Amino acid sequence: MIIKCPGSQAFSQPHPENIKCPHCSADVEIWSDEVRATCPGCKKTVTREQEMGCLEWCKYAKECVGEDRYKKYIKNKRGG
Numbered sequence: 001m002i003i004k005c006p007g008s009q010a011f012s013q014p015h016p017e018n019i020k021c022p023h024c025s026a027d028v029e030i031w032s033d034e035v036r037a038t039c040p041g042c043k044k045t046v047t048r049e050q051e052m053g054c055l056e057w058c059k060y061a062k063e064c065v066g067e068d069r070y071k072k073y074i075k076n077k078r079g080g
Helices: 006-012 061-065 067-078
Strands: 016-020 027-031 036-038 045-047
Touching: 027 036, 061 067
Parallel strands: none
Antiparallel strands: 016 027, 036 045
């Protein structure tokens, strides 16, 4: 059994965060496991800075958060 590391909590138990759209200043909800969202006001893509997480370097990342969540994170991080 793998013990969950504290660094993966944002991915295994994502939570919403609100940021201001840099284009129109509307509130944009973005989840802790995402790096981009669409602004409900102007419909533009809004991104946020995300430090390199353990999912990018840990050899157990897929096992820790699950393959689907891992793939979604990598796709979001690359801009897909």
